[in-house]
Amino acid sequence: MPESTEIARIADRDGVALVPVGATEQHGPHLSVTTDTVIAAAFAAAASARVAKDVATWVLPAIPFGYSPEHAGRPGTISLSPDTLLALADDIGRGVAASGIRRLLFVNGHGGNPELLHVACRQLRERRGLAAFAVHVPGLPLPPELTEGVTTGDLDAHAGHYETSVMLSLDPAAVRRDAARADGLAEVTAAAASLTRPFGAVSVPWHVDDLSASGVIGDPTTADAGWGARAFAAQAATLADIVRAVAAHSLPPEWVHSRRGDAE
Numbered sequence: 001m002p003e004s005t006e007i008a009r010i011a012d013r014d015g016v017a018l019v020p021v022g023a024t025e026q027h028g029p030h031l032s033v034t035t036d037t038v039i040a041a042a043f044a045a046a047a048s049a050r051v052a053k054d055v056a057t058w059v060l061p062a063i064p065f066g067y068s069p070e071h072a073g074r075p076g077t078i079s080l081s082p083d084t085l086l087a088l089a090d091d092i093g094r095g096v097a098a099s100g101i102r103r104l105l106f107v108n109g110h111g112g113n114p115e116l117l118h119v120a121c122r123q124l125r126e127r128r129g130l131a132a133f134a135v136h137v138p139g140l141p142l143p144p145e146l147t148e149g150v151t152t153g154d155l156d157a158h159a160g161h162y163e164t165s166v167m168l169s170l171d172p173a174a175v176r177r178d179a180a181r182a183d184g185l186a187e188v189t190a191a192a193a194s195l196t197r198p199f200g201a202v203s204v205p206w207h208v209d210d211l212s213a214s215g216v217i218g219d220p221t222t223a224d225a226g227w228g229a230r231a232f233a234a235q236a237a238t239l240a241d242i243v244r245a246v247a248a249h250s251l252p253p254e255w256v257h258s259r260r261g262d263a264e
Helices: 002-014 035-050 082-098 114-127 161-170 185-199 225-248 254-264
Strands: 016-019 055-061 105-106 130-134
Touching: 002 055, 016 035, 016 225, 035 055, 035 105, 035 161, 035 225, 082 105, 082 114, 105 114, 105 225, 114 130, 130 225, 161 225
Parallel strands: 016 055, 016 105, 105 130
Antiparallel strands: none
């Protein structure tokens, strides 16, 4: 972590604050409850390193909790309420703005967070005058040569091929391969057929208990460290491009108003 004077230099260079956002929740019997946080923090660090020559960045400590009601009741799951997550995002944004940094990017690793982070970004613009953005990094596109090798495709929802492969590339000691089992595939297929296909995009408030006995939704038995490393590199490169775009993005007029209010 940089010291205060370095953060001031980042602000002077119109830098970007990167806030990794994860979760603490069950990931089946083979992955840690911190999986989403580890992945988000690794992506933020990798993107920061990739843009170091072009953009000054401040990578904040990862937020280790998220909005995880879909895993409630499973051991190891700690979910923030929507109000708490929004308040936390606002407090962080307030501190970033007070440090003189005007652009902020939430680097998210948990599928339950994006909707709330989008609301948080709107509030940070309104309340703090920040140019605030959020990206769900595991959802960034992968090259065809990687997606063609994943037989579960869109069914790979939680603790499956993708997350297990990426964790094998980042921290193989944290993965219990002997405990990995496929689960939830038939249930997800049936749920998708009953709503999504006849009616188009429908938001379903699913719970893992509806779909999986183990907590896994996907097939982690096909996970591969090499595939995970290539997937991580591809998405980290895209994230770096996003950071550059955020750095070049125009500031909202609310920033000027918020600075004027502080001066008054």
